[in-house]
Amino acid sequence: MFEKRTWIRLPRNVVVGHGVLGQTIEAVSELHLTGRPLVVSSPTPHEVAGERVVAQFEDAGYDPSEIVIEEASFDAVQRVIDHASEIDAGFLLGVGGGKAIDITKMAADDLDLGFVSVPTAASHDGIVSGRGSVPEGDTRHSVAAEPPLAVIADTEVLAEAPWRLTTAGCADIISNYTAVRDWQLAHRLKNVHYSEYAGALSQMTAEMLVESADSIKRGLEESSWIVVKALVSSGVAMSIADSSRPASGAEHLFSHQLDRLVPNGALHGHQVGVGSIMTEYLHSGQKGKWKDARDALAAIGAPTTADELGIDDETVIEALTTAHQIRDRYTVLGDGMSEEAAIEAATVTGVI
Numbered sequence: 001m002f003e004k005r006t007w008i009r010l011p012r013n014v015v016v017g018h019g020v021l022g023q024t025i026e027a028v029s030e031l032h033l034t035g036r037p038l039v040v041s042s043p044t045p046h047e048v049a050g051e052r053v054v055a056q057f058e059d060a061g062y063d064p065s066e067i068v069i070e071e072a073s074f075d076a077v078q079r080v081i082d083h084a085s086e087i088d089a090g091f092l093l094g095v096g097g098g099k100a101i102d103i104t105k106m107a108a109d110d111l112d113l114g115f116v117s118v119p120t121a122a123s124h125d126g127i128v129s130g131r132g133s134v135p136e137g138d139t140r141h142s143v144a145a146e147p148p149l150a151v152i153a154d155t156e157v158l159a160e161a162p163w164r165l166t167t168a169g170c171a172d173i174i175s176n177y178t179a180v181r182d183w184q185l186a187h188r189l190k191n192v193h194y195s196e197y198a199g200a201l202s203q204m205t206a207e208m209l210v211e212s213a214d215s216i217k218r219g220l221e222e223s224s225w226i227v228v229k230a231l232v233s234s235g236v237a238m239s240i241a242d243s244s245r246p247a248s249g250a251e252h253l254f255s256h257q258l259d260r261l262v263p264n265g266a267l268h269g270h271q272v273g274v275g276s277i278m279t280e281y282l283h284s285g286q287k288g289k290w291k292d293a294r295d296a297l298a299a300i301g302a303p304t305t306a307d308e309l310g311i312d313d314e315t316v317i318e319a320l321t322t323a324h325q326i327r328d329r330y331t332v333l334g335d336g337m338s339e340e341a342a343i344e345a346a347t348v349t350g351v352i
């Protein structure tokens, strides 16, 4: 008997464009969501877009509530769940960067409520994915979460956000190259399930972004359009895989370890970008494609060195040598790098 089955959960409406934040009510009505909306954001996104979303619901006769979270943690998820239960929320909207959106999708999953993703920065590819990423102690969890029913990505809002957030989103996409290489390696060595469709989509997304590098420029709203499309596409790859594997390999383990060592250090996308220069070197050697990764990052103005990340050399080496411990995910790091090998990789690639 044929046993294979798959269940791919994707958004129904992806609304991207100039001023689409003003169409929140239409986008939500289309989904037949009922009851009280709960708008979840973090401090700056609350000011940039959250207040406007709440005002639209008030004007349309809904009875919205809002909660502002400060960090991506299981405590924050619980706070949102408690608040949603208290007000008897009918559906949730996550307004912000990767952290606010992750918290909202995890709370929505627990509450079994619909969720709408409203990114205020093109900084990460969790806009669409059905995954949530949360640190806890020495580990980093990638948990199944509620994928959004709709995405409302206003390119005017995204273009007005600090430029470094957009370059971080680009770097999160460029890191897909090494993520897929790690996934293929894990498939070959550990028989980890590999999806050709998800792998190909993830790689193609990175290729298209790199080919568009000339059009990704500060002050150009079209840049946000190009980057957000790539972020959506990368999230779809994760949904097809039902895992963050297509977009998260050793370069992400390195970044997650940096988050532990230097809380509030550099942006997620910038860290994974620098990580991918080094893990590409580990995959393909000195004459390999690590220079392509570095040049692609440099072309869009993302950091390529520890210095540009604002992280000292010793911390980079500590993160590299301990990254394999943070999650049970086989990558090119294997069972860990020696300090000498880590120094060699970081030095040859010019990261330190």
Ligand SMILES: NC(=O)c1ccc[n+]([C@@H]2O[C@H](COP(=O)([O-])OP(=O)(O)OC[C@H]3O[C@@H](n4cnc5c(N)ncnc54)[C@H](O)[C@@H]3O)[C@@H](O)[C@H]2O)c1
Pocket (backbone or CB within 6 Å): 042, 043, 044, 045, 048, 072, 096, 097, 098, 099, 100, 102, 120, 121, 123, 124, 125, 126, 127, 129, 131, 132, 133, 134, 157, 158, 160, 161, 162, 165, 168, 172, 238, 244, 267, 268, 269
């Ligand atoms: N679930 C997934 O599939 C997935 C994918 C990628 C990243 N992530 C997670 O997302 C997080 C990284 O996302 P991030 O870099 O957006 O972090 P973040 O949510 O902390 O946002 C970064 C900063 O940008 C600010 N910001 C957001 N919009 C702004 C705007 N319009 N104007 C001014 N400031 C604005 C935020 O206030 C914050 O200070 C990490 O926790 C990462 O693990 C998850």
Ligand SMILES: O=P(O)(O)OC[C@@H](O)CO
Pocket (backbone or CB within 6 Å): 125, 126, 131, 132, 133, 134, 141, 142, 172, 244, 247, 248, 252, 253
């Ligand atoms: O599962 P993680 O490693 O958090 O990865 C998710 C996301 O950051 C991929 O770009």
Ligand SMILES: [Zn+2]
Pocket (backbone or CB within 6 Å): 124, 125, 172, 247, 248, 252, 268, 269, 272
């Ligand atoms: Zn990422």
